[in-house]
Amino acid sequence: MKTRTVRRHRLVEHTIDGKTEMVLDKYNVDVPIPPRDWDRIVLAIVTAAAALIGIASITWSTASIGDLLARATIAPAAYAAAAVFDLVWLSCMALEWLARYDQERAKLPRRAGYWALAIAMVAVGAHGWIADQLAIGLVGAAVSGLAKAMWTVVLRHHAKPLDDLTQQWVDKQRAEAGGRLAMVSVRRELIRTEGLVEAERAALRTNPDADPDASGEPEKRPEPEALPKATGPMTIAEAIRTALSAGITDPDAVLRYVRRVADANAKEESVLRTLRSLRKSTA
Known part of the structure; x- marks a missing residue:
């Protein structure tokens, strides 16, 4: 059987003056050459x-x-x-x-x-x-x-033909994947809408003259619809990326979304730190 020499590496212990360190050892090994296909x-x-x-x-x-x-x-x-x-x-x-x-x-x-x-x-x-x-x-x-x-x-x-049962299994997997892909755009639209509502509320809170009602009572606005539950498990970083891709930049809105779809006990400091890191990487 034909073979070829391959250079490989491994960590080994090396001791000098009683002090041991893990060092990289290079060695050769002969591996068989597979026959031509x-x-x-x-x-x-x-x-x-x-x-x-x-x-x-x-x-x-x-x-x-x-x-x-x-x-x-x-x-x-x-x-x-x-x-x-x-x-x-x-x-x-x-x-x-x-x-x-x-x-x-x-x-x-x-x-x-x-x-x-x-x-x-x-x-x-x-x-x-x-x-x-x-x-x-x-x-x-x-x-x-x-x-x-x-x-x-x-x-x-x-082409590799599929039997009837396997074809049905593939069709169901494709339908499930298609449904998850369709929900991506729907979720982004909902997040974007919620972000706009939150931004408008923040503007009203910071601007006392923005109330068009002469009585001074704040205008009652309908509460935004709750976001649908995530179709699959999401990490805090994935939830923050989804919020940013939907146009939400307000840290409070991002935090609320992360606690809703990823981790209800997510710490504010951790979310803000990840948010700053993702903003720097995309800048």
């Missing part, structure tokens, strides 16, 4: 070949369809529009790949990719027919079809 190498080569085929398809289709469209408009606009034909079905295949663990979501980009491919092939064939070179047009249209077929085979080989 030929399956992975072949798959990488095939994927690279599919990428080259896709580039060739885009080049040919753009040149062919661009020459067709240039008969009715300027060349730069014609060739820019021609590049769209193959880029659309390639983008649809990329979206299909991203949805490989959700067959329902993958259906739409798959169907759209086939329609975009058909339109591109018809456009290439039409160019050959108009140029009195129908055979060349048909062969050129086949280039896009072969590129699509090659990418379909490669992506299917990369």
Whole structure:
């Protein structure tokens, strides 16, 4: 078995004149070299070949369809529009790949990719027919079809199919994650609203002339709605970051929010110290 030498480090005790210290000891060790993964190498080569085929398809289709469209408009606009034909079905295949663990979501980009491919092939064939070179047009249209077929085979080989029970489990996990992401924007909006109310109250407390009521009685304002409970456990630092991202800068408002969603017994000094530290790091 082939091996290779690797330099490693470890802490060892070293004593001089009766005083012991932990020092760094460097030593070499021979580790076995794993055999070549030929399956992975072949798959990488095939994927690279599919990428080259896709580039060739885009080049040919753009040149062919661009020459067709240039008969009715300027060349730069014609060739820019021609590049769209193959880029659309390639983008649809990329979206299909991203949805490989959700067959329902993958259906739409798959169907759209086939329609975009058909339109591109018809456009290439039409160019050959108009140029009195129908055979060349048909062969050129086949280039896009072969590129699509090659990418379909490669992506299917990369994809890992899921059984029905596993698919249901993945769908529920994705739904839960989506719900938590949706609550982020809702929570920020609520925090921002509460921060504005607190700032307005602070302004009224510091400005005695701000009371529009001649009787001198403070205007009764509805209490802000309570913030929803956090969807997951939050540390004091995370709660402070959330409050700052929502636009709350008043230390008292930040402290109240931290005690509400993170730690009801959070010390004011600790919260203010963390708040100052986060402000310095983001300044």
